[in-house]
Amino acid sequence: xxxxxxxxxxxxxxxxxxxxxxxxxxxxxxxxxxxxxxxxxxxxxxxxxxxxxxxxxxxxxxxxxxxxxxxxxxxxxxxxxxxxxxxxxxxxxxxxxxxxx
Numbered sequence: 001x002x003x004x005x006x007x008x009x010x011x012x013x014x015x016x017x018x019x020x021x022x023x024x025x026x027x028x029x030x031x032x033x034x035x036x037x038x039x040x041x042x043x044x045x046x047x048x049x050x051x052x053x054x055x056x057x058x059x060x061x062x063x064x065x066x067x068x069x070x071x072x073x074x075x076x077x078x079x080x081x082x083x084x085x086x087x088x089x090x091x092x093x094x095x096x097x098x099x100x101x
Contacts, residue, residue: 021081021088030071032094034064034085047078073097 022035039056044065046052050072054063061080066089073095076082086096 021084023088023092025092030068032066032069034088037062051075053080069094
């Protein structure tokens with residue numbers, strides 16, 4: 001299991017939003033998980049067969065599951081925090097795919 005911590009800062013108007021992401025990658029099954037927050041898990045919404053978003057009871061995103069990111073690359077469309085996800089996944093040497101048109 002490989003882990004990459006990231007401390008990202010994004011400016012939004014006059015506010016700065018600090019987002020701490022933790023990327024965990026299990027190469028034995030080619031699966032990645034991005035932890036957004038440590039809130040308790042409530043449910044998951046599957047975007048497709050390789051991507052799922054985990055939510056807390058209050059509706060906030062707590063994590064993103066990405067299956068086969070080494071073999072298939074990472075699709076950002078439909079994911080929350082796309083710029084943050086792209087930055088962290090690229091830091092882990094994962095290929096980001098262009099959105100289908």
